[in-house]
Amino acid sequence: MPKFGNTLPKMDDVFKSHPKPEVMKDLIAAHRLRAIDILQNVMPAKILEITDLIKQEENPSSPFYKGQIFELSYTKPKLSQPATGDAYQGAEVTSLTDKPVLPVDISALSIADAPEVGGVRMGQHWFEVVKVNENQMKCNEIVFRELEEIHMLAQDLKVWLEMEIPVVEDGNSFGADVQTHLISQLADAYKKSNTMQNGVRAHHGDRLKLATDWAKYPNFEDYAAAIANSDRFDHFLIRSFLRSILQLYAGLLTKFERNWSKVINPKGTHETGGMY
Structure with a gap:
């Protein structure tokens, strides 16, 4: 049996009375x-x-x-590889004649031994940067x-x-x-x-x-x-x-x-x- 029986709510007066006119x-x-x-x-x-x-x-x-x-x-x-060692500061890879640079203190680490520096785990990976x-x-x-x-x-x-x-x-x-x-x-x-x-x-x-x-x-x-x-x-x-x-x-x-x-x-x- 429907909730309202045979009676349905009427809609006639919906806009005749506003609670917040x-x-x-x-x-x-x-x-x-x-x-x-x-x-x-x-x-x-x-x-x-x-x-x-x-x-x-x-x-x-x-x-x-x-x-x-x-x-x-x-x-x-330019594709740059920032380095931590002084010898690598400012090094950039811009053409085939440039030698790719990996910071020694990063590339020498294995993933298992990698410490965290500033919340970032160091390891064997590149640090390419395009500004x-x-x-x-x-x-x-x-x-x-x-x-x-x-x-x-x-x-x-x-x-x-x-x-x-x-x-x-x-x-x-x-x-x-x-x-x-x-x-x-x-x-x-x-x-x-x-x-x-x-x-x-x-x-x-x-x-x-x-x-x-x-x-x-x-x-x-x-x-x-x-x-x-x-x-x-x-x-x-x-x-x-x-x-x-x-x-x-x-x-x-x-x-x-x-x-x-x-x-x-x-x-x-x-x-x-x-x-x-």
């Missing part, structure tokens, strides 16, 4: 203020900021300088921050706009269709920001894979060129992302401005409960 009112009020700030202040400021970053491609002191790809960090990555591309790290940090910001701004606008959609009914729905289109554009913006973030993250994964293989086969000199080409592509990609971010900001702001009357008054009336 202020929750949705406070939420939409807060997000309206947030939306006003984003559209009036934040987005125009971000457009100026991204435009300035793109202009830095002509500035030799900027990490975004397009000539960075001709600097040593982008043209000649990070510091300039690319600076670029990545800046663009990562910009991508996180546009993602959150788009999310905040989407939360607000979802609450402004009017009652669904037949006829006179053009304004609501505009709102729905803008919601779709906001969702597309933060999805694109996620895709670009994955592109930025791939920089480290690509170098890790190449450097790991290089450490396994140090006499194969193509790895240095592969890392150099990968870094140069990443620098091009990060500059391209700046333009994509600018496009997202400018496109969203333009769409909101040109369709603003439909956004805030989708039914073409002045009913209480509209945005203004």
